Amino acid sequence: MVMGSLKRAAGLAVFGLFIFTALVLLAGGAEASFPLPWQLGMQPSASPVKENIAWLHNLLLVIITVITIFVLVLLVYVMWRFRASANPKPTRTTHNTMIEIIWTVVPTLILVAIAIPSFKLLYFMDRTFEADMTLKVTGHQWYWSYEYPDQGGLKFESYMIPEADLKPGQKRLLEVDNRVVVPVGTNVRVLVGGTDVMHSWMVSSLGVQIYAVPGRVNETWIRVNKPGTYYGQCNQICGINHAYMPIAVEALPKAEFDRWVAEAKRKFATAPQDGEVRIAAAGEQPVAAK
Numbered sequence: 049m050v051m052g053s054l055k056r057a058a059g060l061a062v063f064g065l066f067i068f069t070a071l072v073l074l075a076g077g078a079e080a081s082f083p084l085p086w087q088l089g090m091q092p093s094a095s096p097v098k099e100n101i102a103w104l105h106n107l108l109l110v111i112i113t114v115i116t117i118f119v120l121v122l123l124v125y126v127m128w129r130f131r132a133s134a135n136p137k138p139t140r141t142t143h144n145t146m147i148e149i150i151w152t153v154v155p156t157l158i159l160v161a162i163a164i165p166s167f168k169l170l171y172f173m174d175r176t177f178e179a180d181m182t183l184k185v186t187g188h189q190w191y192w193s194y195e196y197p198d199q200g201g202l203k204f205e206s207y208m209i210p211e212a213d214l215k216p217g218q219k220r221l222l223e224v225d226n227r228v229v230v231p232v233g234t235n236v237r238v239l240v241g242g243t244d245v246m247h248s249w250m251v252s253s254l255g256v257q258i259y260a261v262p263g264r265v266n267e268t269w270i271r272v273n274k275p276g277t278y279y280g281q282c283n284q285i286c287g288i289n290h291a292y293m294p295i296a297v298e299a300l301p302k303a304e305f306d307r308w309v310a311e312a313k314r315k316f317a318t319a320p321q322d323g324e325v326r327i328a329a330a331g332e333q334p335v336a337a338k
């Protein structure tokens with residue numbers, strides 16, 4: 049009777065695991081740097097930081113799966129082994145020094161084993177030592193602005209394209225009028241600030257999520273592995289239009305990037321810069337230029 053239900057439970061667990069694996073494999077097949085309906089798992093990695101995040105994620109997934117299965121097996125065994133019907137006279141055992149040492153030391157070792165790669169990754173994500181160029185990102189209610197200090201201070205604003213104006217093939221709530229363009233294979237130092245409330249610059253496939261705080265400059269870095277467009281969103285609840293300030297990072301080969309810079313300088317030199325604002329220094333009110 050007991051063995052029968054155990055077998056049924058084990059059968060169900062194996063079936064569940066099979067369905068889950070199939071879904072993950074299906075979802076993993078999608079090579080897209082934006083969210084997809086019914087997506088499971090993470091977007092494919094397009095930067096060294098994201099590759100390392102995915103690696104740590106997969107390691108942790110294995111560890112928590114093994115721990116969960118181990119604890120489940122122990123619980124089921126204890127329920128069966130010490131059931132009342134087979135133990136009319138209950139055992140009075142309360143302590144076992146050996147077991148207590150094991151269940152203290154082993155989890156500690158597991159935590160240390162997780163902490164080492166975790167801290168290594170935190171420092172790797174923090175900043176790049178060898179920056180080839182700098183990109184300044186500023187969060188506003190409710191759009192982003194970008195500035196290129198190494199390209200003659202080129203700057204522009206990036207607004208979402210409203211649903212009614214979308215052209216065929218453009219992504220709803222993700223497409224912007226001016227994409228932020230970076231060269232591939234280049235260490236880009238990203239300085240992030242804000243002018244009004246807290247925002248967050250998040251691009252999933254590049255492994256970046258950093259707060260844009262008024263009066264403060266946060267630093268991170270990206271290095272895009274291959275050309276393409278990588279989508280993200282502000283992921284700090286920042287007001288009524290929080291959902292309408294997407295991010296589109298376009299990575300171009302270096303020569304094409306230089307051409308883009310020359311073109312962008314002409315385009316944005318003449319464009320009106322009404323809402324132009326700069327990252328405010330600590331303790332200073334955000335300043336809007338005339």
Ligand SMILES: [Cu+2]
Pocket residue numbers: 187188246247248282283284285286290293
């Ligand atoms: Cu925001």
